[in-house]
Amino acid sequence: MLIKLGGAERVLKVLSEAFPKSPIYTLIHDEKKTKDWFKGKKIHASALQNLHKFIPRKFLLPKMASAIRQFDFNKFDTVISSNSAFAHGIEVPKDVRHICYCHSPMRYAWDYTHEYTKGKSDLMKFIIASMLNPIRQWDYESAQNIDEIIANSQHVQKRVNKYWRRNAKVIYPPVQVKKFTPRQNHEDYFLIVSALTSFKKIDIAIQAFNKIKRKLVIIGDGESRKALEDMAGDTIEFLGYKDDDVVREYFEHCRAFIFPGEEDFGITPVEAMAAGKPVLAYGLGGVMESVQVGISGEFFEKPTAESLLNGMTRLMNNERNYDYKKIRKIAEKFDESIFIEKMKKIAQ
DSSP states (O other): OBSSOSHHHHHHHHHHHHSTTOOEEESOBOHHHHTTTTTTOOEEEOTHHHHTTTSOHHHHHHHHHHHHTTOOOTTOSEEEEEESSSGGGOOOOTTSEEEEEESOSOGGGTTTHHHHHTTOOHHHHHHHHHHHHHHHHHHHHHHTTOSEEEESSHHHHHHIIIIIOOOOEEOOOOBOGGGOOOOSOOOSOEEEEOOOSGGGTHHHHHHHHHHHTOOEEEEOOOTTHHHHHHHOOTTEEEEESOOHHHHHHHHHHOSEEEEOSOBSSOHHHHHHHHTTOOEEEESSBGGGGTOOBTTTEEEESSSSHHHHHHHHHHHHHTGGGOOHHHHHHHHGGGBHHHHHHHHHHHHO
């Protein structure tokens, strides 16, 4: 679904630019939310496009599996699905090749279920639970029809094998490394760039920075913004959504980047490294494949404010040893040119 701007949407944008004549098919397209990222692209939305204007998306969940299979791909030789939920469930003719770029097997259907039901009413939890078993079955069966699966990290590669029982190659997501100018100097603030949802664990960063009274700038928006603002102290600043050029400036001038949640890969830590800045990240997920301890940042072990503060201590103690040129060199391994080259080779 094209209903927000995030890492998966950025990957789709780069894929669309790499294959400029190819149309985009999606369950739902919200032009206001995706701004001009897909301007000029031919986008086909499913039958759910009109329904979502009147019905909350969570109640459309049972209809998504069938909706994604209604698209007609007969005129194509190859179809690439960019999947974190339903896109891999497309039906293609036998002579059409289906390549799936997998951000993750359906998160809320498998091991992240508790994160998506947290804070929900008992009734809503019951409704969600009753939906999950057939969705898991559909998710698994759909994965068996894919010709080739590409995982966005080794972390996701393992999950593909665990839940889908399929092997996957790894191609890391595209990062626009060349758009960043690596800088040794900094202004005295730490940075978070993220959607503001409970899953991102921004609250533990706020708790930590409230305690140490250091300046933290948070860029992004989401359903948890007001709650996070209410708990934030005077040294924490919320900027909301900002265009890429503004975000780039903040990356280039921050002291370090804070990444408190678990992600399948994590594009923003690599963007920080492209700007020559060290990263403090929760040590789980795809970020373990990009950040190098003692060279481009540090990890903290538990998703708690206390553990994050312990990581901050290590980060600050090692600060003079971080070389912005070496940090940038690590980021260059994830440049979008590498992603495009590998995806074009696979699609040949």
